[in-house]
Amino acid sequence: MLKDVQFPERPEEEELKIRLKAAREKLQAQQLRLKEHKTPVLVLVEGWGTAGKGSLIGELITNIDPRFFKVASMTVPTEEEKRKPFLCRYFEKIPEAGKFAFLDSGWMDEITEGVLNGELNEKQYQMKIDSIRRFERQLTDNGYLVMKFFCHISKKEQKKRIEELCSDIDTSWRISDKDKWQNKHYEKCLSVFDRYMEDTNSPSDPWYLLDCKSKRWAELQALETLTQGIEIAMQNARLAVPLLQNTFPLKKLPKLSEIPLNKELTDEKYKEELDRLQAQLKELHNRLYRKKVPVVIVYEGWDAAGKGGNIKRITQALDPRGFEVHPIASPEPHEKARHYLWRFWTRLPKTGHIAIFDRSWYGRVMVERLEGFCSENDWKRAYNEMNEFEKELHDFGTVIIKFWVQIDKDTQLARFEERQNTPGKQWKITEEDWRNREKWDAYEVAVNEMLQKTSTTYAPWHILESVDKKYARIKALKIVIEELEKVLK
Amino acid sequence: MLKDVQFPERPEEEELKIRLKAAREKLQAQQLRLKEHKTPVLVLVEGWGTAGKGSLIGELITNIDPRFFKVASMTVPTEEEKRKPFLCRYFEKIPEAGKFAFLDSGWMDEITEGVLNGELNEKQYQMKIDSIRRFERQLTDNGYLVMKFFCHISKKEQKKRIEELCSDIDTSWRISDKDKWQNKHYEKCLSVFDRYMEDTNSPSDPWYLLDCKSKRWAELQALETLTQGIEIAMQNARLAVPLLQNTFPLKKLPKLSEIPLNKELTDEKYKEELDRLQAQLKELHNRLYRKKVPVVIVYEGWDAAGKGGNIKRITQALDPRGFEVHPIASPEPHEKARHYLWRFWTRLPKTGHIAIFDRSWYGRVMVERLEGFCSENDWKRAYNEMNEFEKELHDFGTVIIKFWVQIDKDTQLARFEERQNTPGKQWKITEEDWRNREKWDAYEVAVNEMLQKTSTTYAPWHILESVDKKYARIKALKIVIEELEKVLK
Structure with missing residues (x-):
């Protein structure tokens, strides 16, 4: 997915302005209808270090009433969190009906990080992928709108940003060792990210890649995709979905x-x-x-x-x-x-x-x-x-x-x-x-x-x-x- | 999927009889509602040689008015069919709104056969899988109910059936070289089938495995799953589904x-x-x-x-x-x-x-x-x-x-x-x-x-x-x- 993505061109300044305004207004208008429709919206924002995940979420939420959303910034699991199944801390964060939850990176980051630092072997990776597929499918089946964004920048762009931020004492703290490591091993990360996204790209929970070279262009892509997703979710009333055949080993019980x-x-x-x-x-x-x-x-x-x-x-x-x-x-x-x-x-x-x-x-x-x-x-x-x-x-x-x-x-x-x-x-x-x-x-x-x-x-x-x-x-x-x-x- | 499937036990004769009768009547009743609801139903029946795919379809259709269904027995593609994209002959067979189409093996068989006889290398296999995922997703997105069954029997059971059929001149023609080959290389086939099913098991187009050791039990499983799928499909009116991000390389055109x-x-x-x-x-x-x-x-x-x-x-x-x-x-x-x-x-x-x-x-x-x-x-x-x-x-x-x-x-x-x-x-x-x-x-x-x-x-x-x-x-x-x-x- 990520390897051969071709983004549309950034529109001209004038068009960008018009479309941004329209998309913001659309999201503002949607929040009340969403509340009525009782659809919960989980927005997962993953991506490269310095791609602007945080500021993107910042822009998105300016259009939403503070009563209607929560933002969670997920970092490495704490020792306390590690004492529960890994999905637990994500499940805790799912939004209420009619509300938004924004996650500043989440379960993708946790898994790809595990692969990159060698903590997850192939078999463990596969098990996590199974868990995540089930998790996302359960959310969708139960009426959640799950929007998965990946903020993409090139190796060159990332390098430039790291250097710029590091050169100023006021911003250098924003660059982590992880960001630097990522840039050094960009190709390796790219292929791990790519595989993860292929493995979890289901028709009901698809990935959306954002070209994050320019901030407002990234915002526009996210807004247009998000509002489109909301519009579609609201077209459907209660959804009946296929019942899956049992694949778990069962023990026979008497009546x-x-x-x-x-x-x-x-x-x-x-x-x-x-x-x-x-x-x-x-x-x-x-x-x-x-x-x-x-x-x-x-x-x-x-x-x-x-x-x-x-x-x-x-x-x-x-x-x-x-x-x-x-x-x-x-x-x-x-x-x-x-x-x-x-x-x-x-x-x-x-x-x-x-x-x-x-x-x-x-x-x-x-x-x-x-x-x-x-x-x-x-x-x-x-x-x-x-x-x-x-x-x-x-x-x-x-x-x-x-x-x-x-x-x-x-x-x-x-x-x-x-x-x-x-x-x-x-x-x-x-x-x-x-x-x-x-x-x-x-x-x-x-x-x-x-x-x-x-x-x-x-x-x-x-x-x-x-x-x-x-x-x-x-x-x-x-x-x-x-x-x-x-x-x- | 196939490797670790655990089937429920075959019910007692009395229960089987009651449930079969109920399921048959349900399917009979559904056909008219389905027609009104305009849902097309594509039933794909794949499985092991001698598992009873043909006779299963035979049983299922006795419950449906002949105006409402078509059966297609898909064999190896003819030279003529090979002159078009491989999905063409399957696409041609999709049913009309409110009607059934039963396929006696289909695109799964074609692909797994290609893998087993070495005609498809890994890259080609992956491309076919992508094609099939898109095909099935397009059908579902466009309101089709796609029911994918796999008729399963054990190696031992298959061997027994082959021997029995071969021993009688009136039935020996029903055993193909492919059946014999399959039985000889059962484990290899199993792992190819298993992988294929894993690769194409999407939440909206899931696989259903049938335990085909006994004929009427297989019929019951198929009937109950099919009628359940129809029931769910009819609960949904027009379905709006997520719009996927473009992943194809685009060429910019002027306005x-x-x-x-x-x-x-x-x-x-x-x-x-x-x-x-x-x-x-x-x-x-x-x-x-x-x-x-x-x-x-x-x-x-x-x-x-x-x-x-x-x-x-x-x-x-x-x-x-x-x-x-x-x-x-x-x-x-x-x-x-x-x-x-x-x-x-x-x-x-x-x-x-x-x-x-x-x-x-x-x-x-x-x-x-x-x-x-x-x-x-x-x-x-x-x-x-x-x-x-x-x-x-x-x-x-x-x-x-x-x-x-x-x-x-x-x-x-x-x-x-x-x-x-x-x-x-x-x-x-x-x-x-x-x-x-x-x-x-x-x-x-x-x-x-x-x-x-x-x-x-x-x-x-x-x-x-x-x-x-x-x-x-x-x-x-x-x-x-x-x-x-x-x-x-």
Whole structure:
């Protein structure tokens, strides 16, 4: 792409002026329509050092109301950021519906830099490319407009700029060693950039190269391309996109109706096991911390199945500085305004930590599906999106443990009634619980589909038979211990 | 993709039966809605020899009214087909709006076969992949649903089938040498197939792998995937898609208003040049034929600019067996029902032949743009689509010569009036010509944009200053001769 790009000629001064004015006005006018249309716009600005990425963003945003955009300048990941999957810090930055986010270099720079300094070998590079393709496709599929710009200048031009900036003490600090290195190894960088852009140039997320030899000409190209992209995005209402075939290895699970629920433990046996297993988990948690393994534990299950009590038996064994429980209710407005996985990407555990999700992203294919909170295409696409999400976590080294806490309909009824009739427990039962109960059969269909489609070998579901809560708790502890031991050995 | 595919388990007989029935009924019901929605569906069925591609298509079509589908069994290209760009025979087969086309193997098979038998080297393979990506993307962008299936069986299964079929004289003819070769070199084929599928697996045109170990199970997978794809395609009304940045090398052209139109020739000089040049062209046409070079000449220009007379001066010098003139009017219903380039793909010259287009695909960005016959996204996308189209022809070795026949507004008026006032010429002037004339300025904007955006180095526009028709004719002859000499030397 970059190697054989041929830019159109810079227009004459008079034409440039007229077109710049028109393009600026267009962007100004678009921002309100965009807000109405609820399209989020992510503008990624990559490019050569000294090509003028920062000042280009500066020019673009003068046309947008400050309430409608955010700018993030992404540098090398900090030590803290390195403790989460690499896409995490980019996912955090995605804009809300109807707003802009500008990134001053981003995931491209991180990858090409990794290749150039030898940190990424071919296989790792390929994995990152896969991750990025999925990431960008997920954004587009979920209604994001992703505009990827690359600011291009020639080797000669870059050299000239570096020399000019370096010659003045007031500007020389703006030149980094990286810029100098880049210019010295311009051809090598060019071919790494070129390959990256070829590898990530998809029809729905194409690259746009900007000729940055002249500042206002660069601004014009960016403005015209950006406004054109916005115009097109707004022509489309809700978009249904192809459902991809599953390519992740799956583990077969039984249907809910096939699971025997007669398993139980005596009080005595329970007590004994609980003490032993909690002691064991406590010890593992320390090793986990030292070995810097991140852990995600997901609890899903019927209302009154006993998730809370089960989670408590796990956390009792953990050092409070090393875990967090995230109770997941319906999303807040600022969460709803973003990709549905955003509120989970931003709650990921860092290395050595455990995050326990009391309900999770799987709401997409259960409550959101059944209550019509998202389109059919949305929830059907979500199985793959969630497998991709967990693949990202897994590739980073995260241990993922997913529990489905299972009871039968009669047990639920008995527990509901007990809650209703026990003054101290009445807060635990709401009208909504009763309404959901009425939809038990529809939920069962959805849960079965979810268990079949998202039980990957790297993040399988485990069934906790919870008619006897004691049995379920011991089983959960055993599974957590087993999974942790696998990575700690 | 293929290497690590994990298929879901074949359902139990009872479930299979129920789901098959449901899926068949769904497809039956969809065909009429599809017709209303005007979505064309192209189903590509690729896969291993003996995997059951043919019988799968046979099963699928039993659910569709014969008026609504066509099946094409693509084998190795014939000698005749090899005389046109390789995508030509596939483009010809694309379905009409609201109808199905099933291809029993296609462009994948052609490419992987080429790799396996050593006919395609790495560079050629990459070029084909680029062509195919563009082809598939163009179809999808233009509202086609493209479903790509790959029928998969294991080496062992294939071996078993070959042996079984060979053992019976009634079926042994169904086993080709290719099937046997494939089984012997299964791993090698697998890795070529796998790479091809990775290379062409785009989010908008994804691959779907079918586990073809059992026939009815394969049918179910295909039916469920196909009906799901149709459902999604119908959820979208007209789709606006991103406009890609130009990546083709462009040649700068002057604006129409900058072209001096005072050029002329004396009658004497004209006569002399005409005779000389036509003799030269005649001789070149023979060499062209022997060297098997295909040629495309496009004429666009204002009404009454003198296209017809100009074309005649070219064809006078040509052997009638070696050229064809295609006058292009508004598309017929069966042409309108397909990708707008279809009627040009099906009119391409074979090697050694000349096709002259009196008006052409450029109508998309002139009359269709100005009269609103296509959406804004459609015509804006078309510049790139046409550059891609011509790139295909160029890569095949086609000489492409494009003329814009230019006159000024006054000259047109004079010629219109002369036509109106000359009994033998009145048929040449219509109400529409006068209407178009009123839109001269809008057309001029569109023509300028077209000339700037589609004058690639491999298919540049040439301006024929035609206020003096004699001058324009001689210039056209000279350009044709010059371009042909380039390839014939």
